[in-house]
Amino acid sequence: MGQDSKIRVLIAKPGLDGHERGAHVVAYGLRDEGFEVIYTGLRQTPEQIVSAAVQEDVDVIGLSILSGAHLSLTRKVMEGLRAKGADDILVTVGGIIPEQDMKTLENMGVGGVFTSGAKIKDIAALIRAKLSRENGREEDTGISAEPLSRT
Amino acid sequence: MKDSREKIQEAEKRWEAEVLNPRVKRFNLEKSPTSFFTPVSSNNSHFLEKVGFPGQYPFTAGNNPFDFWKAHAKTAALMDFRPDWGGAGGVGKYGGFGTPADYRDYLLRMQSMGRKGGPNIAFDLVTQCGYDSDSPFAEGEVGKVGVALNSLRDFSVIYEAYTGDLDIDKVPSNFTINAPAAVIIAMYACLAGKRGIPLDRLKGTPQNDILKEFIARGTYIFPPRPSMRLLRDTCVFCCRHMPRLNINSIGGYHIREAGATRTQDLAFSMANGIAYIEAGLEGGLEVDEFAPAFTFNAFGGSMEIYHEIAFQRAARRMWSRILKERFGAKDPRSMVIRQPITAHIGCSSTTLQRPLNNLPRAVIGGMAAGMSGGIPGAFPPFDEPLGLGHSLEAVQLQIDATRIMIYEAKVADVCDPWAGSYFMESLTDKTEEDALAELEKIANMGGAVAAIENGYMPRAVAKSAYERQKQIEAQEEFVVGVNCFTGANEIDVSINRAVEATYDPELMKTAEDRQKENLARLKRERNGKAVASSLKILNSQARDQNKNLMPAICECVENDATLQEICDVFREVFGEAQPVKL
Numbered sequence: 094m095g096q097d098s099k100i101r102v103l104i105a106k107p108g109l110d111g112h113e114r115g116a117h118v119v120a121y122g123l124r125d126e127g128f129e130v131i132y133t134g135l136r137q138t139p140e141q142i143v144s145a146a147v148q149e150d151v152d153v154i155g156l157s158i159l160s161g162a163h164l165s166l167t168r169k170v171m172e173g174l175r176a177k178g179a180d181d182i183l184v185t186v187g188g189i190i191p192e193q194d195m196k197t198l199e200n201m202g203v204g205g206v207f208t209s210g211a212k213i214k215d216i217a218a219l220i221r222a223k224l225s226r227e228n229g230r231e232e233d234t235g236i237s238a239e240p241l242s243r244t
Numbered sequence: 245m246k247d248s249r250e251k252i253q254e255a256e257k258r259w260e261a262e263v264l265n266p267r268v269k270r271f272n273l274e275k276s277p278t279s280f281f282t283p284v285s286s287n288n289s290h291f292l293e294k295v296g297f298p299g300q301y302p303f304t305a306g307n308n309p310f311d312f313w314k315a316h317a318k319t320a321a322l323m324d325f326r327p328d329w330g331g332a333g334g335v336g337k338y339g340g341f342g343t344p345a346d347y348r349d350y351l352l353r354m355q356s357m358g359r360k361g362g363p364n365i366a367f368d369l370v371t372q373c374g375y376d377s378d379s380p381f382a383e384g385e386v387g388k389v390g391v392a393l394n395s396l397r398d399f400s401v402i403y404e405a406y407t408g409d410l411d412i413d414k415v416p417s418n419f420t421i422n423a424p425a426a427v428i429i430a431m432y433a434c435l436a437g438k439r440g441i442p443l444d445r446l447k448g449t450p451q452n453d454i455l456k457e458f459i460a461r462g463t464y465i466f467p468p469r470p471s472m473r474l475l476r477d478t479c480v481f482c483c484r485h486m487p488r489l490n491i492n493s494i495g496g497y498h499i500r501e502a503g504a505t506r507t508q509d510l511a512f513s514m515a516n517g518i519a520y521i522e523a524g525l526e527g528g529l530e531v532d533e534f535a536p537a538f539t540f541n542a543f544g545g546s547m548e549i550y551h552e553i554a555f556q557r558a559a560r561r562m563w564s565r566i567l568k569e570r571f572g573a574k575d576p577r578s579m580v581i582r583q584p585i586t587a588h589i590g591c592s593s594t595t596l597q598r599p600l601n602n603l604p605r606a607v608i609g610g611m612a613a614g615m616s617g618g619i620p621g622a623f624p625p626f627d628e629p630l631g632l633g634h635s636l637e638a639v640q641l642q643i644d645a646t647r648i649m650i651y652e653a654k655v656a657d658v659c660d661p662w663a664g665s666y667f668m669e670s671l672t673d674k675t676e677e678d679a680l681a682e683l684e685k686i687a688n689m690g691g692a693v694a695a696i697e698n699g700y701m702p703r704a705v706a707k708s709a710y711e712r713q714k715q716i717e718a719q720e721e722f723v724v725g726v727n728c729f730t731g732a733n734e735i736d737v738s739i740n741r742a743v744e745a746t747y748d749p750e751l752m753k754t755a756e757d758r759q760k761e762n763l764a765r766l767k768r769e770r771n772g773k774a775v776a777s778s779l780k781i782l783n784s785q786a787r788d789q790n791k792n793l794m795p796a797i798c799e800c801v802e803n804d805a806t807l808q809e810i811c812d813v814f815r816e817v818f819g820e821a822q823p824v825k826l
Contacts, residue, residue, distance in 0.1 A: 109369035109372070109373050109463070110462070111369075111457070111461050111462015111463050112462065113460075113502065113706070114501070114709045117503065117706035117709050117826065118503070118706075118710050120826055121707070121826070122710065122713065122714075133823075134825055135823045136462075138380075138381070160385065160388060161388055162384050162385055165383075166384065189629075191631050209596045210597055212717050213717060214717065
């Protein structure tokens with residue numbers, strides 16, 4: 094990424110789930126990684142998240158969901174982005190995501206899934222790698238761009 | 245003390261020069277990796293003032309010389325009885341899913357398996373946020389993390405599982421509900437009315453701890469001040485009409501799990517507790533009338549066993565002093581922290597990586613509890629981070645670990661075994677001093693409500709969560725199997741996990757549609773005029789700060805007004821709380 098074009102990230106809490114720790118940590122962490130971070134606060138509908146992402150012209154949406162509703166909420170965000178022609182935005186999901194749901198999320202087009210124990214620098218590296226690849230520039234970050242799974 | 249202070253200080257200096265410092269130098273360290281405490285480091289001469297006897301002010305040594313469970317521990321072993329150590333006395337396992345009928349049937353099935361505790365109800369997020377199942381906000385969340393509940397009719401359906409020997413004058417109920425707690429308490433009262441049970445026979449505990457929702461848990465609806473008015477009204481109503489019902493269950497647990505430090509957990513919980521006591525006083529109650537009906541859910545926990553022991557001792561001392569010195573309580577029952585769970589490691593100390601390691605972790609929490617006036621419960625089961633539903637194996641290991649601490653290690657045979665330890669007394673003092681300093685900061689802002697309105701407490705927790713993450717990523721703090729000892733020679737111990745077939749996934753899938761039908765039927769069948777007029781009365785009373793809203797809420801509930809309809813009245817009059825920005 095160029096020096097003057099900071100990666101813009103929207104950290105969002107869809108649905109009624111009130112567990113904010115992960116969203117807070119990732120928001121602060123990515124800000125310190127040099128990204129421009131916007132945090133929606135609690136209880137956003139998928140529609141609100143999509144329009145905030147479009148309005149703020151973000152490169153990445155990080156959805157934080159710990160209520161078990163990750164599949165339906167993520168699907169709605171992905172559909173909303175497609176409907177607005179904004180499906181070039183990289184979507185990542187963080188939360189309590191059972192292993193069997195990770196594949197489903199990937200198939201929906203989610204670029205990375207992060208669960209308990211994920212490191213900020215790995216999240217940042219994945220975002221940088223994915224975005225540079227989409228811009229046609231391979232960037233060797235030295236870190237795998239694959240979604241983190243349980244180790 | 246035979247040795248004079250000066251003599252010890254002098255000896256300590258000599259020890260540092262002759263023994264400690266050369267060793268530090270030999271290992272090329274900047275400072276010693278351990279510490280050692282002497283009579284000089286702690287003020288042990290104030291035993292009666294600072295520690296006292298278990299069951300007496302200031303309760304540092306414990307609420308009681310021994311608790312109920314301890315009196316029956318031997319009998320339980322001899323009879324091969326399987327008590328729920330660490331559970332909330334008489335209350336069943338926390339749960340809830342699907343429609344009210346789904347949950348009722350589940351409860352009946354549990355009862356047929358011998359689980360006869362009172363209901364300990366988890367409500368879905370829709371209910372917790374004051375919406376009905378047909379709200380656009382409800383989509384996808386109905387019956388998910390708890391049971392869906394829209395009306396007194398739904399409430400009555402759940403309680404069809406509790407009749408006869410298990411009627412509501414015989415078993416206690418727990419309601420994990422905060423922002424709409426007043427509505428749920430009203431439903432409980434109305435159910436008793438329908439069954440002809442006097443209100444003063446009802447037992448149970450609504451969580452009713454709204455302030456921590458703003459700091460950590462997130463299911464707030466109305467702004468803090470009107471929320472406190474509802475708290476005041478429930479406090480007065482419970483105190484006057486349902487004296488056996490606990491008023492609330494104050495939690496530092498959620499605050500710490502959201503990232504708060506130990507000091508923030510203790511100070512914020514105390515600040516919230518103070519605000520609730522003030523609300524009851526504002527409602528015209530005497531402190532000793534209602535403070536004994538306050539409970540604490542649990543404070544947070546961590547792996548740092550010494551600190552957690554000191555925390556429990558300091559918390560008991562702080563609360564009792566606040567009640568006695570600040571509020572003039574005279575009844576010792578007003579001064580104690582009644583909590584089902586004492587010291588523990590906190591679920592956020594468990595790791596997804598090499599999850600069986602969570603068992604020894606939980607045992608350390610149990611040791612902390614057993615050595616600080618609680619049941620040595622090995623909480624939580626090791627598979628806590630693996631997703632919803634503890635397995636039978638994990639629960640068995642948890643229960644057995646607890647038994648081993650009780651019967652084999654005899655952890656709880658001595659009251660406050662750390663009393664008088666130079667180290668522990670000094671750490672307890674420090675824990676209390678730090679929390680008092682933070683509490684004073686909040687007091688200077690105008691108390692807990694003001695420190696929520698200005699964003700201080702929620703932001704402080706978020707920042708602490710991030711600090712902890714940075715420490716782990718920088719390897720300043722170590723978590724085994726997460727940021728250290730993850731090499732190729734480590735093995736992942738495989739485990740069997742049979743999660744008890746709890747909630748029927750098919751029912752979960754269809755719950756939303758079925759509950760929307762229930763709600764539509766209710767709206768067709770009820771007396772629309774009566775609903776409208778009772779909501780109108782509620783609306784006008786809500787505008788009068790001096791009115792206690794509980795009778796008007798009961799009237800709405802009795803007329804089958806829905807939870808959202810009642811909350812919508814408050815949304816209109818009180819407004820809605822705005823999410824805290826970072």
